[in-house]
Amino acid sequence: MTTTPATPGLQKKSAAGTPQGPTDGPGEDTAPPRPRGRGKNVRWGIVALCFGGLAVNYLDRSTLSVALPAMSKDLDIGPEIQGFVLSAFFITYAICQLPAGAALDKFGVKRVFAIGAIWWSLATVAMGLVRGVGTLIGARMLLGAGEAAGYPAPAKAVSRWFPRRERTLANSVWDNGARVGTAIALPLVTAIVSAFHWRAAFIVCGLLGFVWIVAWLRWYHEPEDHPKLTTEERAYIEGGGARFEPEEAGDAAERTDGGAKLLRWRDLFRYRTVWGMMLGFFCLNYVIYFFITWFPSYLVDERGFDLLSLGFFGTIPGLVAIVGSLTGGWTADRLLRKGWSTTKVRKTCLISGTLCSSVIALTVVVPTAAGALALLSVSYASLTFATASVASLPADVAPTPGHVASLAGIQNFASNVAGALGPIVTGFLLAASGGSYVVPLLVSGALSVVGALTYAFVIQRVEPLPIR
Missing domain, CATH: 1.20.1250.20 (MFS general substrate transporter like domains)
Structure with a gap:
């Protein structure tokens, strides 16, 4: 992948030659005027994709909470076990945040977010096929591991696609996917359970994840590769302090720049x-x-x-x-x-x-x-x-x-x-x-x-x- 040279002033260098972000202080943002007009807001389409990914992420994790009353009767899950089933998700979800973040920096947002979504969607479908508490807990832990990329991936995407002056609002937009996904889960899962069965709720919600995956793989590109990104919008993004990679995507932890080994x-x-x-x-x-x-x-x-x-x-x-x-x-x-x-x-x-x-x-x-x-x-x-x-x-x-x-x-x-x-x-x-x-x-x-x-x-x- 060829990286177009960044706008001058995008990154400053320390005395050791290490690339730094924009300095902190008034006047640090040297972005050109915001581009206006049709086709010059590709970056907000990227945020919409991230919003959809997080909405599906939270819909899938919330399905169990809504379907649990019906499941507990069929699978004979007592109250003391229900709490552990619900919390099992957070064990792998919290632990896997660390490798998920490192993997996103190493292999890129598009690939890792898609793999995570495939993983958690399959785990959601699997919960609709379980026959006992043990397999349910296992599927729930797999769900947590897959969903770990759901937070750091949009944060990484926005850091590359948005100038500093728009970054916070963009982050608030995709972050609200969590609340929207949780809100949708209650009426959607309740309706499916009432009309069909609790197993159908997991299968339907899991398959919705694959709809988003297709959209993500088709429409997400990095700024340097996006076919619809205009020169004007690209200059606005770069000049405003977007955190572009100094080299091609790769292992940032092992690359060197200016003789300084990166962290x-x-x-x-x-x-x-x-x-x-x-x-x-x-x-x-x-x-x-x-x-x-x-x-x-x-x-x-x-x-x-x-x-x-x-x-x-x-x-x-x-x-x-x-x-x-x-x-x-x-x-x-x-x-x-x-x-x-x-x-x-x-x-x-x-x-x-x-x-x-x-x-x-x-x-x-x-x-x-x-x-x-x-x-x-x-x-x-x-x-x-x-x-x-x-x-x-x-x-x-x-x-x-x-x-x-x-x-x-x-x-x-x-x-x-x-x-x-x-x-x-x-x-x-x-x-x-x-x-x-x-x-x-x-x-x-x-x-x-x-x-x-x-x-x-x-x-x-x-x-x-x-x-x-």
């Missing part, structure tokens, strides 16, 4: 910034997983919602969260265009979002269900406001373009450790307090504050990490 992905753990990204996302995702797992039970047990009101009012925080995510992306990019430094923009959005999400703790003193639902909606939207910038951090701080997906995988690994631990910790706290949600909600609020402090003080500057 291996595991060397990224040496940096304080990386640990700050991990801890901050851990705290943020701990609270998000309250909404994904225990939130419906909270409304029923603590606020007295029935099934009908749960189905209607329970969707409100998720819908508000989508608006929060898009607002976070738009706000960050707007501030960048106004000349704010990357550090100031990221810290403003991350700290304000995680700090505002701590209002989840105030629900313990609100007497009405409406007031509690309003606070929970604000909390969830604040979290997604911050996630738009979280998804942009790997591209902002990667020491080279060949480390973006590796950093995204490391960051998401930490967040999914929280995803696995959070529901379990909440369950133990509920059991210890006789079913009261006071302590679990206070813990979530406290972790929101810890996340804000992490982004404020552990991460010092948001800029490409120096090669050590």
